[in-house]
Amino acid sequence: MQMEVSRRKFLQGSVALSVAGGSAITATNLFGSGDKAHGKLSITTKTGVGGDSQYVATLCEMCVNKCAAMARVEDGVITKLDPNPLFPKSKNMLCPRGNAGIQAVYDPDRLKSPMIRIGEKGKGQFKKVSWDEAYKYIEEKMTKILEEEKDNRSSFLFCAGEGMAEHTFKTFYQAFGSSNWLNHSSICLQTVASGYGVTIGAYPQADLENAKYVIMAGANRAEAIVTPDTMNLFKNTKGRGTKLICVDPRFTNTAAKADKWLAIKPGTDLAFVLALTYVVLSEELENKEYVKANFNGFEEYKEHVIGNKYTPQWAEKITGIKAETIIEIAREFMVNAPQSIYYPGRRSTFAKNDFQLRRAMAIFQGLGGGIDCKGGLVFGSKVKIKNHAALEPIYARAQSRAITKKADAKVGEAGYDDCAIVTGGGSWLDWRERFLTNKMPYKVRGMFCYKHNPMQNMPNTKKTAEMLKRLELVVVIDTMPSDTVMYADVVLPECTYLERTDPIKTFGGVEPSVAVRNKVIEPMYETKPVIEILRGLTNKISKPLFEISKKYDEDIQDEIKDSDEESVYKEFDITKPFAHDQEYLNKHAVEDYPGAYNELVKNGVFYPHKSTDFKQLSVNEHQYYKEKNKSYSVNGGRAKTHSNKVECNLINLSKKGVDPMPVWKDEYNYKVPKDKFRLLTGRHAQFTQSGTANNSMLRDLMMENYIWINKRVAIERGIKFGDTVEVSSKTGSTRIKAYPTEKIAPNQVFFIHGFGEESSELTWAYKNGGNDNAVIEDIIEPTYGAAAMHETNVEIRKV
Amino acid sequence: MARYGMVLDYKNCINCKACEVACKEENGVLLGADAHRIWVGVDEIKGEYPLLDIVSSTFMPSQCQHCDNAPCEEVCPTHATYYDDNGVVRVDIDKCILCSYCMNACPYDARYVDSRTMTVDKCNFCSDTRLSNGEVTTACQATCPTKVRIFGDLDDPDSEISEILRTREHFTLKPHLGTKPKLFYVM
Amino acid sequence: MNLKNIIPIKEGFTLKSLFEYEKTPLNNFVAVTTISLVLLFFMGVITYLMHGHHAYNVTREHPWGLLIGMYVFFVVSSTGLCIISSFGHVFNIKEFKIIGKRAIAGAIIAILSGFAVIAFEIGHPVTMMIYNVLSPGLTSAIWWMGTLYGLYLTLIIFEFILLQKNDHKWGWYFSLGGLVIGVIAHSNLGSVFGFLIARPISNGVFYPVYFILSAMITGSYLIFLLYGFRYKMNFPPEVTAMLTKLAKVLGLLLAILIFFEAWKFLTAIYGGKPEKADVALHILGGANFWIGEFLLGMLIPFIIVIYSKGKAIHTLVWASITGMVGIFFMRYDLVHDTQLFPMQTLKIREYQLAPTWIEYFPSFAEIAISIGAIGIAIAMYYVASKAFELDHR
Numbered sequence A: 001m002q003m004e005v006s007r008r009k010f011l012q013g014s015v016a017l018s019v020a021g022g023s024a025i026t027a028t029n030l031f032g033s034g035d036k037a038h039g040k041l042s043i044t045t046k047t048g049v050g051g052d053s054q055y056v057a058t059l060c061e062m063c064v065n066k067c068a069a070m071a072r073v074e075d076g077v078i079t080k081l082d083p084n085p086l087f088p089k090s091k092n093m094l095c096p097r098g099n100a101g102i103q104a105v106y107d108p109d110r111l112k113s114p115m116i117r118i119g120e121k122g123k124g125q126f127k128k129v130s131w132d133e134a135y136k137y138i139e140e141k142m143t144k145i146l147e148e149e150k151d152n153r154s155s156f157l158f159c160a161g162e163g164m165a166e167h168t169f170k171t172f173y174q175a176f177g178s179s180n181w182l183n184h185s186s187i188c189l190q191t192v193a194s195g196y197g198v199t200i201g202a203y204p205q206a207d208l209e210n211a212k213y214v215i216m217a218g219a220n221r222a223e224a225i226v227t228p229d230t231m232n233l234f235k236n237t238k239g240r241g242t243k244l245i246c247v248d249p250r251f252t253n254t255a256a257k258a259d260k261w262l263a264i265k266p267g268t269d270l271a272f273v274l275a276l277t278y279v280v281l282s283e284e285l286e287n288k289e290y291v292k293a294n295f296n297g298f299e300e301y302k303e304h305v306i307g308n309k310y311t312p313q314w315a316e317k318i319t320g321i322k323a324e325t326i327i328e329i330a331r332e333f334m335v336n337a338p339q340s341i342y343y344p345g346r347r348s349t350f351a352k353n354d355f356q357l358r359r360a361m362a363i364f365q366g367l368g369g370g371i372d373c374k375g376g377l378v379f380g381s382k383v384k385i386k387n388h389a390a391l392e393p394i395y396a397r398a399q400s401r402a403i404t405k406k407a408d409a410k411v412g413e414a415g416y417d418d419c420a421i422v423t424g425g426g427s428w429l430d431w432r433e434r435f436l437t438n439k440m441p442y443k444v445r446g447m448f449c450y451k452h453n454p455m456q457n458m459p460n461t462k463k464t465a466e467m468l469k470r471l472e473l474v475v476v477i478d479t480m481p482s483d484t485v486m487y488a489d490v491v492l493p494e495c496t497y498l499e500r501t502d503p504i505k506t507f508g509g510v511e512p513s514v515a516v517r518n519k520v521i522e523p524m525y526e527t528k529p530v531i532e533i534l535r536g537l538t539n540k541i542s543k544p545l546f547e548i549s550k551k552y553d554e555d556i557q558d559e560i561k562d563s564d565e566e567s568v569y570k571e572f573d574i575t576k577p578f579a580h581d582q583e584y585l586n587k588h589a590v591e592d593y594p595g596a597y598n599e600l601v602k603n604g605v606f607y608p609h610k611s612t613d614f615k616q617l618s619v620n621e622h623q624y625y626k627e628k629n630k631s632y633s634v635n636g637g638r639a640k641t642h643s644n645k646v647e648c649n650l651i652n653l654s655k656k657g658v659d660p661m662p663v664w665k666d667e668y669n670y671k672v673p674k675d676k677f678r679l680l681t682g683r684h685a686q687f688t689q690s691g692t693a694n695n696s697m698l699r700d701l702m703m704e705n706y707i708w709i710n711k712r713v714a715i716e717r718g719i720k721f722g723d724t725v726e727v728s729s730k731t732g733s734t735r736i737k738a739y740p741t742e743k744i745a746p747n748q749v750f751f752i753h754g755f756g757e758e759s760s761e762l763t764w765a766y767k768n769g770g771n772d773n774a775v776i777e778d779i780i781e782p783t784y785g786a787a788a789m790h791e792t793n794v795e796i797r798k799v
Numbered sequence B: 001m002a003r004y005g006m007v008l009d010y011k012n013c014i015n016c017k018a019c020e021v022a023c024k025e026e027n028g029v030l031l032g033a034d035a036h037r038i039w040v041g042v043d044e045i046k047g048e049y050p051l052l053d054i055v056s057s058t059f060m061p062s063q064c065q066h067c068d069n070a071p072c073e074e075v076c077p078t079h080a081t082y083y084d085d086n087g088v089v090r091v092d093i094d095k096c097i098l099c100s101y102c103m104n105a106c107p108y109d110a111r112y113v114d115s116r117t118m119t120v121d122k123c124n125f126c127s128d129t130r131l132s133n134g135e136v137t138t139a140c141q142a143t144c145p146t147k148v149r150i151f152g153d154l155d156d157p158d159s160e161i162s163e164i165l166r167t168r169e170h171f172t173l174k175p176h177l178g179t180k181p182k183l184f185y186v187m
Numbered sequence C: 001m002n003l004k005n006i007i008p009i010k011e012g013f014t015l016k017s018l019f020e021y022e023k024t025p026l027n028n029f030v031a032v033t034t035i036s037l038v039l040l041f042f043m044g045v046i047t048y049l050m051h052g053h054h055a056y057n058v059t060r061e062h063p064w065g066l067l068i069g070m071y072v073f074f075v076v077s078s079t080g081l082c083i084i085s086s087f088g089h090v091f092n093i094k095e096f097k098i099i100g101k102r103a104i105a106g107a108i109i110a111i112l113s114g115f116a117v118i119a120f121e122i123g124h125p126v127t128m129m130i131y132n133v134l135s136p137g138l139t140s141a142i143w144w145m146g147t148l149y150g151l152y153l154t155l156i157i158f159e160f161i162l163l164q165k166n167d168h169k170w171g172w173y174f175s176l177g178g179l180v181i182g183v184i185a186h187s188n189l190g191s192v193f194g195f196l197i198a199r200p201i202s203n204g205v206f207y208p209v210y211f212i213l214s215a216m217i218t219g220s221y222l223i224f225l226l227y228g229f230r231y232k233m234n235f236p237p238e239v240t241a242m243l244t245k246l247a248k249v250l251g252l253l254l255a256i257l258i259f260f261e262a263w264k265f266l267t268a269i270y271g272g273k274p275e276k277a278d279v280a281l282h283i284l285g286g287a288n289f290w291i292g293e294f295l296l297g298m299l300i301p302f303i304i305v306i307y308s309k310g311k312a313i314h315t316l317v318w319a320s321i322t323g324m325v326g327i328f329f330m331r332y333d334l335v336h337d338t339q340l341f342p343m344q345t346l347k348i349r350e351y352q353l354a355p356t357w358i359e360y361f362p363s364f365a366e367i368a369i370s371i372g373a374i375g376i377a378i379a380m381y382y383v384a385s386k387a388f389e390l391d392h393r
């Protein structure tokens, strides 16, 4: 007992220290703190030794997954994040980043107050201003632009990264009335979501808990963590129920957990899937009953695949995977079907053919019948919650989205200049290119950016910098002085996820639920949640914007004529969606379920079956739903397309210049010139894209990214472990340390995305490691305008 | 009064190192390469691309083994290292003289020096931060995504850990040294 | 009560007399070296006091560094001198009677120097004093080491006082006591390493026995050095007789040591037991062993003894310098080699090379304290030789 007491004293000391360290930061300079000078900071505290801690149910936002956490607060300081076992999606876990979320709050580099740029763009020279000054500055510049653009609301671009409050920001975009919206989809999952969408009607989830056979190609669940997939899968692999085939050019941690690892040549997965399909169709291994009842265009597809001789032998030459292996896998897959899964993947668009690849994958999955069923791909269900009403004002003078139709479009052809189809999330690369080459149908002069880091997140960093420089008013809402923040005219600091309540969200799946992020501590410094930022901003700009519209917008003028100005303004008032507190809106969202709101505030998670079904099964495992209440099958085992069938042959696509069935083309062959390397990029379990590189706790696990280069090639080139190399392409170059390994092919290199930041205000991330997007070429995938990220060949030079 | 041990279902481990961060945050372990109570080891892969030896890259999570016959305890001159009532091998920082003998004596590299107190530190099964508050899991166990870790009372025949050890094949590290580890790797 | 009543101090010994010495070039050189070393020691200590253990290059994998090696070096020297001196006044071997006082003074000084070094290695020496008593770790070789060396120091201090007082009866008892406790303490020090089951290269019976053997060799080298300096190589006949005899003993001890080492390595390597054989082969691949330990510490002195049948005592004084350098390497290597093999052989970070041999090179503070401590020893010896009658009359 003596011991516990002395520990307790020690704790108080160190907690106090970290708080002091936190508040001392405001006093000094804009970004910095005294701690930065030491170049070393450790803000861990010994915790939980006193009895006076409080727990707040929250949701992690260190990545897209939103795992449920219980935050422990001691003396106003968050001292620990533990998994909240109540959430079926995250199943009682927090990954390393989730655990290190505390450091996102106490990072001394955090944005602390609103700022206005005073120096050259990109140089990071700002002056600290009050919120009011910041809003005022935005108002002035914005009204000037809108005045000059005669109230074309689309002269402002809005972009956002994924997040719980993304929708709040999107509401602002809608209320503002612009039609230019860009989000992460075209640099993330556009092609896979659409490929499955048009083929089976939705981007499905995978029931990895019950699958017996899984092909995981181009996805790395051991490192790119997706819940509950990561947890479900690896409890069953290695001879314990699920056979795992990993198809990846690199030997990943997923490969290490697989029964078989197939080192495919980058960009050739389509040939692999077509050959698997060939085996199934030629040996008639498909689930005939299922296909008969649930396929559209099966015969054409069969003829197409057999007729084109997409044989395993053919695919062997293209993919590098042995024909026998392809045959064996096709057979095994069908033997285990419908409890076998060709895993859809998440970040897609590695190559230009990706949309067709995902179609081929979806069709192949369907051949086994593993759709909308236990152990296969599932659609799941959702707990319905109420959306709060959004404002959808129409401004007569707002131009439609800045995309250009094909100049030489034939009658009925709906294609666009740079890609065939434009979806809600748009195409970042197309958009940027059109902007830079002055191909916009009208001037876009301003940009609002929320929780998104275009400087780091899309290929060809130079072009993004150029774009940001040319935009006249760039407003960035972030928590950190990111590379994009460096190019902002106005910086609005949001508080971190642990300092705010966010919109309640419903999480669909086999075991659906609703979860909430409750505020754990009050926002530090002068930061605020985005809803409050927007409340302040709209209060400032709503009237002036109305004045401009009044001047130019004929509809409004008419309406005023019909009634009176005040009542017209009332309708157009854009402050309305942000008038209420998040807590109030959340209460409304779940008011159909008695007691749900309180449950959510207290325990973070709610679903109607919880009271009857939830129970702890063992020290680690919980039952969320009784088997009979799980949503394995919600559409009778059918696809969710309009026809409720798997669409093999989409004639409509050909009208847009897109192949109606997946076709292999010679240009898809993998080619790397001698002495060059194909650059691959991807995830690491301990980092999230560009957002965590400054997290000192995570950096402690891995100081920086290294470039994987084949060991034998490294020896030939005299490159040793830790040597710095320069990686360069047409686009640009970056420097990074070398990691010679046999886990990668001799003509490929790989490094983890999200390092090599250029923002000097990030003490630890600044120029730490290599930045892949400085090197990756902006190659546009033709169907959706997504970024084809693994088509760049690079040179490597030891420096 | 219990005899705590941990089972590691190590084939589940994906080397994410959530356990390591959880431990650091929970126990106030300082940052720095030397300062860690828990780790996951992996061998550089054997073979040449693409003929790689998958099994050669198994992930091995580890930490203090809480040896029943702990060399670190045996060599400690001041009884700073001791077995607590629950069989957990712990260090009393008030008694530790930093002779570093235990660090040399531990066959598992489980100990390091905490540079604030300048005494030896190591995994203590979260005894002071969690168990003393009535919690029944360790920070590393609770957070593990693939549920590699099962902590429990070896003396309680009804505990999950006892059940697993009765029914699943397992091994301990360096058993020939006679340290009687209480970290069990199940196959 | 006056100090002089307890222990006879030389007539005319004053603080001032410490600064009066014959200004020969050799003496000047020794004086300057000693003062430099003492300064170095304090620089090391200051660095340590400023930065704590961070001033040292010891790590998680290599927790014991040069300071432990140096500590062992000093206590081995002490035990060695004690054992050799016991030839005379415990076992009554005539020729060795003359070395008693000087050797015991040396033994006291050596162990005090060792304690001076270890005081800066142990992180919390005061805590040690308290809890060594309050919660003694009876299974700990380090606890026994502290306790036994404490006892040993007490006994040889008494022994020295009694020798100074020419109280031969009590002197004999204390000599015997000092010898017995010294030998136990010292072989126990070997067991500090020998008990390490984690370290197969050190684990076992070898070190406890080897420590006694190498202590006697160290003692012999030191006697040569002490007498060489005392008489500036002009040895009176009784000293010549003693040294010649000692040379023969030394030859025998060296032969045994070489024989021991040979078998140690052969048994370590034979059969290729993991860790043990690897480490043994690694040691045999290094210059530290062959040049430091074997050539300087064993071979050169051994060849001189054999070649001259023990008569080349002048050359042996010089060879004792190489011998002591060799002994230093033996101590340093003993500590380092024990920790050579990593206890964690897997990579625990994404981007790191697989752990191989644990590397260690002492920091400035460690070198300063260790080497500086030699200055402390010489200074203490100088004071002792001024203050006390160390020659046999």
Ligand SMILES: Nc1nc2c(c(=O)[nH]1)N[C@H]1C(S)=C(S)[C@@H](COP(=O)(O)OP(=O)(O)OC[C@H]3O[C@@H](n4cnc5c(=O)[nH]c(N)nc54)[C@H](O)[C@@H]3O)O[C@H]1N2
Binding pocket: A061, A160, A161, A162, A184, A187, A188, A189, A347, A450, A451, A452, A453, A454, A456, A457, A458, A459, A477, A478, A479, A480, A482, A494, A495, A496, A497, A681, A682, A683, A688, A689, A690, A691, A753, A772, A773, A776, A789
């Ligand atoms: N080369 C290459 N490029 C890639 C990828 C790749 O693998 N390789 N991956 C792609 C993928 S899949 C995706 S999804 C995109 C992601 O690209 P982004 O959507 O840009 O996501 P992040 O890179 O994580 O950057 C998120 C930004 O949000 C900030 N932020 C974090 N939390 C908050 C918060 O609570 N509030 C606010 N306001 N800001 C916050 C962070 O500081 C950071 O600046 O990147 C894509 N780009």
Ligand SMILES: Nc1nc2c(c(=O)[nH]1)N[C@H]1C(S)=C(S)[C@@H](COP(=O)(O)OP(=O)(O)OC[C@H]3O[C@@H](n4cnc5c(=O)[nH]c(N)nc54)[C@H](O)[C@@H]3O)O[C@H]1N2
Binding pocket: A063, A064, A188, A189, A217, A218, A219, A220, A221, A223, A224, A225, A226, A247, A248, A249, A250, A252, A264, A265, A266, A267, A268, A269, A345, A346, A347, A348, A350, A351, A680, A681, A682, A683, A684, A685, A686, A687, A688, A689, A790
């Ligand atoms: N820890 C962590 N988890 C995350 C994220 C994170 O940043 N960190 N981000 C989240 C987000 S936004 C996303 S989109 C997902 C991304 O999740 P994933 O898409 O699973 O992950 P990535 O690492 O981007 O890419 C997957 C793998 O594709 C391989 N690959 C590259 N080219 C080819 C090819 O041509 N064929 C095949 N078969 N494989 C290829 C790469 O080597 C890589 O291992 O992860 C999510 N989870």
Ligand code: SF4
Binding pocket: A060, A061, A062, A063, A064, A065, A066, A067, A090, A093, A094, A095, A096, A097, A098, A099, A225, A226, A227
């Ligand atoms: S996967 Fe990790 S980072 Fe992502 S939400 Fe879950 S705990 Fe947070």
Ligand code: SF4
Binding pocket: B012, B013, B014, B015, B016, B017, B018, B019, B020, B040, B061, B143, B144, B145, B146, B147, B148, B149
């Ligand atoms: S948290 Fe679990 S899966 Fe992750 S490294 Fe630790 S033991 Fe392995």
Ligand code: SF4
Binding pocket: B063, B064, B065, B066, B067, B070, B071, B072, B073, B089, B105, B106, B107, B108, B109, B110, B111, B122, B179
């Ligand atoms: S693993 Fe090491 S530190 Fe832990 S009890 Fe065993 S010997 Fe002691």
Ligand code: SF4
Binding pocket: B072, B075, B076, B077, B078, B079, B080, B081, B091, B095, B096, B097, B098, B099, B100, B101, B102, B103, B120
């Ligand atoms: S370093 Fe501390 S705990 Fe370790 S043996 Fe010495 S006194 Fe005991």
Ligand code: SF4
Binding pocket: B022, B023, B024, B026, B027, B037, B038, B063, B122, B123, B124, B125, B126, B127, B138, B139, B140, B141
């Ligand atoms: S049991 Fe606790 S102290 Fe031990 S490694 Fe796990 S988290 Fe750290």
Ligand SMILES: [Mo]
Binding pocket: A184, A187, A188, A189, A347
């Ligand atoms: Mo993504």
